Amino acid sequence: MDFGEKIKALREKKDLLQRQLAAELQIDTPMFSKIERGERRAKKEQVLLLVKLLDTTEEELLPIWLADQVYDLLKDEKFGLASLEIAERKLKDN
Amino acid sequence: MDFGEKIKALREKKDLLQRQLAAELQIDTPMFSKIERGERRAKKEQVLLLVKLLDTTEEELLPIWLADQVYDLLKDEKFGLASLEIAERKLKDN
DNA sequence: CTTAATATTGTCATTATTTGACAAGTCAAT
């Protein structure tokens, strides 16, 4: 499940409309729709707002939001998995 | 070893000057210097050229170049490692 | 079926980020 699917599920669980969340994020409904479908990416600031609006936690949203970005970066790359291993080592080091 | 360190090592092994490689990449020496020190990022097209110019392989350069980008994305993130796990699963799926 | 509400699509302007060139600087070896 990617970030868009996740916030859509949470939104529907709370019976909220796109336009309500969009208003809170101060963007228009089309923009929110695009974020939900993964056509546009939410900014971190917006993700943090969504954590509150959707009654969830950073731990629930941030990793999946970051993972989308990593995936976008590597999805067409022959050496995508290899590069993940390297990045993981570097992350663990510091 | 990050991408910059890698190409610097290869460059010195071949006794090449920054200005020689910069000329081949059609950028100026300061720009090449910045790439070597990781202050700027090489474009993929430039990485592929460097593979040839430095007598190495894509397998040697691309993963480390991609890993730098993943690392940049996650280095200050609390959930960096968690997001790597998610991204890895998605990559393996397709 | 027709309307009304919700969500999506397409396009364009604005803004932010990235890339590169240039001028000036440091450092080391003569």
Added chain:
DNA sequence: ATTGACTTGTCAAATAATGACAATATTAAG
């Protein structure tokens, strides 16, 4: 002191990301 190799700082140009708006499609209700 001069030369050659590299680095630093700043600015302009190119590119990508963000958002608003208009129009369209989809769904639900009466």
